[in-house]
Amino acid sequence: MTRLTVIDGIKKEKPDYFSLYSTAFINTFESAVEQYSIIKKFDLDTRRKLVWSGVKMINASKSRSKDRKGLEIRFGLISTIKAxxxxxxxxxxxxxxxxxxxxNGEKYEMKDYFYTKKYIEEFGEDKIIGEDIEEFLMEYDNWTVRFFMVGMMSVASDIRRMEGGKGLAEEFFEDQGITTYTMTEDDKGKQILINNDTGEVQKVRKPRPRWLKVVK
Incomplete structure (x- = not known):
């Protein structure tokens, strides 16, 4: 009789994508600066490599720094990639x-391939994007680019809050007359919601699990 023995498989470690992309970006950027001195003179192949590795690098950096210096460095990198x-x-x-x-974007009132192609056609397919870069990236339908733009807005909002201002989303909803809330914890460690218009505080009530029943 054959006996089967179960052994633990070898777990493969996930690649450190941030390290890979950041190394590629930094090496290409340093080489380009040494050769051309300024970004405006970078050749097409170099620009493509830097945009690809730079966007991937920002998207792979999951941990968001909460200190001012870290946020400014991240925002500076994003600005360089956009440039x-x-x-x-x-x-x-x-x-x-x-x-x-x-x-199927028209059906769900979302951006899709046809929407983006129409935008590019009206913009000019062979026109340098230039100062319209932010609008272009916002109108462009690609998940990787979309995550990059979310990262950019998140960093900008964090910096504005540190300066005593409101985040971009809060400002937008305020202009639309929509009330926003900030979730935080009270001195007892319990979650609370603060109405950003009135300052009113509400306790966060978590839904009771379906399997939990009150015994009388």
Whole structure:
């Protein structure tokens, strides 16, 4: 009779994508600066490599620094990546991050392939993106680019809050007349919601599990 023995498999460690992308970005950037001295003179292939590795690097950095210096460094990196991307044309940008192959955006009132292609057609496929880089990235339908823009807005909001201002989302909802809330903890460690308009405090009530019943 054959006996089967169960042995533990070898677990593969997940690659450190942030380290890989940041190394690629830094090495390419340092080489380019040494050769061209300024970003405006970077050649097309270098720009493509930097935009690809830079966006991936920002998206892979999951931990968000809460100190002012860390936020400013992250925001500076994002600004540098946008500056490099601004030297591309929409046609060139599509070779770095292709438009998502989603075609039902009109049905769900969302951006899709057709929406993005129409925007690019009106913008000019061979026109340098330049100062319109933020608008272009916001209108561009690609998940990787979308996460990058979310990261950018999150950092900008954190910096504004440190300066005593409101985050971008809070400011937007305020302009729309929508009340926003801030979730925090009281001195007893319990979660509370603070109404950002009135300052009113509410306790966070967690839903009772379905399996939990009150015994009378």
């Amino acid at each position: 490099i991307a601004s030297g591309l044309t929409p046609r060139e940008f599509q070779t770095v991050f292709p438009i998502e192959k989603s075609y």
